[in-house]
Amino acid sequence: MRYLPKSPSERREMLAAIGARSVEKLFESIPEKFRLHEPLPLPGPLSEMEIIAYFQARAAENARGYTSFLGAGVYPHLRSVVTDALVQRGEFLTSYTPYQAEISQGTLTAIFEFQTLMCQLTGQEVANASMYDGSTALTEAVLMAERLAGRHRVLIARSVHPEYRQVLATYARNLGLEIEEIGFTESGQLDRAALAPERLAAACAVVVQSPNFFGILENIPALADAAHSGDALLITSIAEPISLGIVRPPAEADIVAMEGQAFGVPPSYGGPYVGVVATRDKFVRQMPGRLAGQTTDAAGRRGFVLTLATREQHIRREKATSNICTNEALYALTATIHLCLLGKEGIRELAAQNLSKARFAQAELEKIPGVRRVFSGPTFNEFTLEFPRSVKLINAALLREKIIGPFALGTHYPELTKRAVVCVTETMPRPEIERMAAAVRRILETPI
Amino acid sequence: MNSKTTETEAPVAAIRKAGRHVSQNEGLIFEKSAPGKRGMQLPPLDVPAVDPAKALGPEFARDSVEGFPEVSEIEVIRHFTRLSTWNYAIDLGMYPLGSCTMKYNPRVNEFVARLDGLASEHPQQPAGVSQGCLRILHDLQKCLLTITGMDAATLQPAAGAQGELTGLLIIRAYLSSKGNPRKIVLIPDSAHGTNPASVVIAGYDVQNIKSNERGQIDVDRLREFVTPDTAALMLTNPSTLGVFEQHIAEIADILHERGALVYMDGANMNALAGVTRPGDFGVDVMHLNLHKTFSTPHGGGGPGAGPVLVKKFLEPFLPVPVVVQRENGQFALENHRPQSIGRVRAYCGNFGVLLRALAYTLAYGAGIRQATEDAVLNANYIRKHLEESFDLPYSLPSMHEVVFSDARQKKFGVNTMDIAKRLIDYGFHPYTTAFPLIVPGAMMIEPTESESREECDLFIDAMRSIAAEAETNPELVKTAPHCTRVGRLDEVAAARKPVLRWKP
Secondary structure: OOOOOOOHHHHHHHHHHHOOOOHHHHHOOOOHHHEOOOOOOOOOOOOHHHHHHHHHHHHHOOOOOOEEOOOOOOOOOOOOHHHHHHHOOHHHHOOOOOOOHHHEHHHHHHHHHHHHHHHHHHOOOEEOOOEOOHHHHHHHHHHHHHHHHOOOEEEEEOOOOHHHHHHHHHHHOOOOOEEEEEOEOOOOOEOHHHOOHHHHHOOOEEEEEOOOOOOEOOOHHHHHHHHHHOOOEEEEEEOOHHHHHOEOOOOOOOEEEEEOOOOOOOOHHHOOOOEEEEEOHHHHHHOOOOOEEEEEEOOOOEEEEEOOHHHOHHHHHHHOOOOOOOOOHHHHHHHHHHHHHHHHHHHHHHHHHHHHHHHHHHHHHHOOOOOEEOOOOOEOOEEEEEOOOOHHHHHHHHHHOOEEOOEEOOOOOHHHOOEEEEEOOOOOOHHHHHHHHHHHHHHHHOOO | OOHHHHHHHOOHHHOOOOOOOOOOOOOOHHHHOOOOOOOOOOOOOOOOOOOHHHHHOOOOEOOOOOOOOOOOHHHHHHHHHHHHOOEOOOOOOOOOEOOOOOOOOOHHHHHHHOOOOOOOOOOOOOHHHOHHHHHHHHHHHHHHHHHHOOOEEEOOOOOHHHHHHHHHHHHHHHHHHOOOOOOEEEEEOOOOOHHHHHHHHOOOEEEEEOEOOOOOEOHHHHHHHOOOOEEEEEEEOOOOOOOOOOOHHHHHHHHHHOOOEEEEEHHHHHHOOOOEOHHHOOOOEEEOOOOOOOOOOOOOOOOOOOOEEEOHHHHHHOOOOEEEEOOOOOEEEEOOOOOOOOOOOOOOOOHHHHHHHHHHHHHHHHHHHHHHHHHHHHHHHHHHHHOOOOEOOOOOOOOOOEEEEOHHHHOOOOOHHHHHHHHHHOOOOOOEEOOOOOOOOEEEEOOOOOOOHHHHHHHHHHHHHHHHHHHHOHHHHHOOOOOOOOOOEOHHHHHHOOOOOOOO
């Protein structure tokens, strides 16, 4: 087998050195009745070429060659080939968690840079080395708020990504954490009137997403004021962080839980992505996840180490702030490289292009009779439209033209049937926007 | 003694694996920044430009991201290439980290994970145009079930710890459906730290159980511990000592007789694949770490994937969505499972990790047994050759890893961490130190199957040489490493006054 570096005679010699007559001897501690004597019925073994052929065949069964208007938490963005070339260096790709700082300075320095970039983007004071993804980052942020505030109820906007809310519900169920959902107004923003003092008084946190699941930006300073008036924390979830290139950072929030997929990580059918939790310095000891910190060696040279580990499971066990161990380090590195390439001008230009493309698409679609914008709040690269017939039917017809239509809201929001969230990023060529608008027009003109 | 003098005294001739070479100095990326530089150019906008300040208004618009770096493409390349050379990695040599299974990460897995049509796919796109992705998930599930002897699987958990939590939530949901979720999960004192941390999030209390003098679960005492309040036993097999639980069947019977379940932490599956199946020895729920046994790259700390495998009676409780194959052969995601624990992560989990694990499994087929045999052979070969130099606190037969202690070197003031740091000078990554907790001064060594005899011999030589140094020149070991860019870093200062981001 090509991955195994031993010849048959080397195996025999090593067995002889141990004093074992056969390899079976090495497994005698397993009770005989549980030892397998037949080869497992697994497919393979396959050569490298056959493995590539298998996966190319699978790729051909997917949506290759389709144009997609899906966002809803996962966003296609341009990536430089430089990112993958660097990330695939074996010294990054095949290294372990940097517990041994002296031979992990590459990874640790990059994590420190990642934490810095995340602070700069979010306006927060400290960011961790990564969480699994946006959904679990949000859940961990809520558990952190529960520890900080000592209250066991959370008020979460219904306009937070439905799957993020589902994950939170799974975790909350056995922890005595009550979840109360807060609705939205015609602007698509959280209904601030629902944040009554008696509600807030029992809550550890108010949770919003911005841009929210409908694509609408939330007014973070006003929400922070409201939450703080009842001594609750404000948690802001961000699923499309490219918005931060042109949108005011959620600096007034107490905790930011972010999905970093948009920073150069491919959609890859749902993962791996990179979650982030960022917060204020004063809350750092309640943060989940790893943190890299700066220090020096005996000779005074700057170096980086994993720090504040007394929060973590390998030290604190059942008293840890989280059970997370393995995180998404390689994708934190991906995001770091991608953001360094984009730089200060690039992130702004990229965000502005998203805004321009989305506004163009929105105008094109709104020209179609019966299609109208649903919410009045400000948007970034997603917007919600109402259609004069079922989105499912429209999307089925679009699919026949190799277009994956917008995200239908009806499944998660029964009151929002016939509404869908359209996403247009910088990757969408104008002719494809026009082709999609023309297709929708044609579909709606066709009698059912 | 300062590190300069010990360095000159180091017996360089004994170090066969590593030599010295110049590495480049490099500051932080922010320190290279200058206004107007950039490393990525966007294609021109093909629609009318919208001014963000006007479109969003002063309430929502932002001027710029203060402090963001401004660097060119070549600077980004050099910066990260230089940083990379400061890392140790599997591609450079052996990683004897016990319990971490740092094995070769096949390059073809990286290639296929990046294919257009796989990396490009959106998790919310219709199932009809996701058949390739769904079939990959389905095929991987089948392989994992075959290897473990379990009946049903979820691939959603993003890492081992999330797999643990998922498995415990499944146990809780099952017991609740029987009328009582119960209160306590038993954990041997040799367990990974994630185990107790996960138990707490699942809403259970942890009860630690002491291992017996052989490092195994004390079966008689277990009988006393298992009460009607016991929900499950969480067990790592082979244990973190690298030893198979001899009485596993009896242990499972004790739990089952009292209506409790057996959870197996599959972190050490690299000792078992193709040789024995947890499903056959009484395990009800288990997770796998695909970034260990199934070769997906550790990437400096992640990503991982922690699939959970269960027996048939627990299938209704798996997280949604579940990948299913319809009668017409089409694959689909099923969301309607009334008894499901719900979602533990958005979408279908770390798909890109999952597909790499499938590529690994396909490369071996039934030959995966050979990998297991070689892993166990390497561990026993190293054990045999180091037994004379280091204390072996538990003498039961080793499987894929061996745990020594620093008891003999302690007499000279040298501890496990010192020896581990000295290994760095010899060109190796340290072994796992100070774990499992039941071994004071533990030195936990797991070579994996990826090491040749030559690399194992170099490691053995290095360890023996360090054992000799500990006696003749303990200072040399205690002040190691001597050949790295930075010496031992001041972790106390880092934690006392945390500097967690760059500031101008």
